[in-house]
Amino acid sequence: MNQTKHSAGNLIIVSNRGPNDFVWQDDHWAVRPASGGLVSMIDPLARQPDVTWFCCVSEAPPTSESRAALFTTAADQTDPEHHIVPVPLPSKIYQAYYGTISNEVLWMLQHHLVGQFGYSSLDAERHRAWTDGYLEANRRIARAIRESGIKPRAFLIQDYHLYPLPALLRKVFPDVPSLHFTHIPFPDFATLKLIPQSWRETILQGLLGADVVGMQTDWDSRPFLGCCEELLGAKGRLQERNRRSAGWTTH
Numbered sequence: 001m002n003q004t005k006h007s008a009g010n011l012i013i014v015s016n017r018g019p020n021d022f023v024w025q026d027d028h029w030a031v032r033p034a035s036g037g038l039v040s041m042i043d044p045l046a047r048q049p050d051v052t053w054f055c056c057v058s059e060a061p062p063t064s065e066s067r068a069a070l071f072t073t074a075a076d077q078t079d080p081e082h083h084i085v086p087v088p089l090p091s092k093i094y095q096a097y098y099g100t101i102s103n104e105v106l107w108m109l110q111h112h113l114v115g116q117f118g119y120s121s122l123d124a125e126r127h128r129a130w131t132d133g134y135l136e137a138n139r140r141i142a143r144a145i146r147e148s149g150i151k152p153r154a155f156l157i158q159d160y161h162l163y164p165l166p167a168l169l170r171k172v173f174p175d176v177p178s179l180h181f182t183h184i185p186f187p188d189f190a191t192l193k194l195i196p197q198s199w200r201e202t203i204l205q206g207l208l209g210a211d212v213v214g215m216q217t218d219w220d221s222r223p224f225l226g227c228c229e230e231l232l233g234a235k236g237r238l239q240e241r242n243r244r245s246a247g248w249t250t251h
Helices: 039-045 092-108 124-147 165-172 198-205 218-232 237-243
Strands: 010-016 020-025 028-035 050-058 084-089 154-158 178-181 213-214
Touching: 010 039, 010 124, 020 084, 028 154, 028 237, 050 092, 050 124, 084 092, 124 165, 124 198, 154 165, 165 178, 165 198, 198 218, 198 237
Parallel strands: 010 050, 010 154, 050 084, 154 178, 178 213
Antiparallel strands: 020 028
């Protein structure tokens, strides 16, 4: 899509996934248009001429790992119907951020697929994946947006892969409004306490960097508010921000 820097990307969508998906076919990953709910929901908006879509892409891993480790490159996400800005991540960072933490920890936790001892036995490798994968990926995305030269009008940030991102963008673009929407159930505070304190505080404080925090249902928004109150002691601050006409809210 041909656009000038001035006109492109006033409205910024940020997600882990881009418009294309992949299937294993004839001993390689084959590109196809994505059919998932998240992409289907944002695709009509993403086709507008004043919208830019940032998504994560990975360098190709070694051949020996490519079957087990799904990855997506900048070339895979090229689409003439969208203004896509791929954010490249080294393959090890991508796999730690996407596979080890986003899918194996957060997705499982938020669907209550957790054993009786929770994550008390998280090993050093998983902690490295959090710091050097999940957090580093979010930092790189924020840096890519800042260095793109695009002047944003608003941010629409998508899903559990990007919980720290609203707070990171708030530091760089303090006057630009942002929305973060979570497309899976949000856990109650007792469940969120199963992951390390620094992780859950990063998740909650990251989300509170957004002007609007969107959940699938009211049922999901209540646990989020409960987590903020019980784990951050944020009840008074949330009430104050809700009283402000332009303040923080949940939907």
